[in-house]
Amino acid sequence: MFEGPHDVRIRMKAVGICGSDVHYLKTMRCADFIVKEPMVIGHECAGIIEEVGSQVQTLVPGDRVAIEPGISCWRCDHCKLGRYNLCPEMKFFATPPVHGSLANQ
Numbered sequence: 001m002f003e004g005p006h007d008v009r010i011r012m013k014a015v016g017i018c019g020s021d022v023h024y025l026k027t028m029r030c031a032d033f034i035v036k037e038p039m040v041i042g043h044e045c046a047g048i049i050e051e052v053g054s055q056v057q058t059l060v061p062g063d064r065v066a067i068e069p070g071i072s073c074w075r076c077d078h079c080k081l082g083r084y085n086l087c088p089e090m091k092f093f094a095t096p097p098v099h100g101s102l103a104n105q
Contacts, residue, residue: 004053013046045067
């Protein structure tokens with residue numbers, strides 16, 4: 001069910017791991033970045049936008065997107081309401097790591 005004005009529905013086309021994931025698993029580091037728990041791999045996700053909420057201004061149905069999963073705090077008001085994607089403390093484990101929800105960037 002499509003929920004709210006800030007939601008985006010994506011039809012996933014591909015999910016997998018990339019070369020950097022394999023490198024991290026083998027060496028537990030990449031240049032100056034050292035892998036620490038929890039480690040999120042399999043961030044190579046891609047899909048097509050199927051539907052957007054009324055407040056979404058940067059995406060339209062048919063757009064192709066890549067998705068970077070993050071870990072929410074589970075303590076803030078957004079997380080308590082099940083809106084993990086809006087968590088201001090969201091942590092992404094890209095290279096370099098990113099902090100804060102996509103709504104803040």
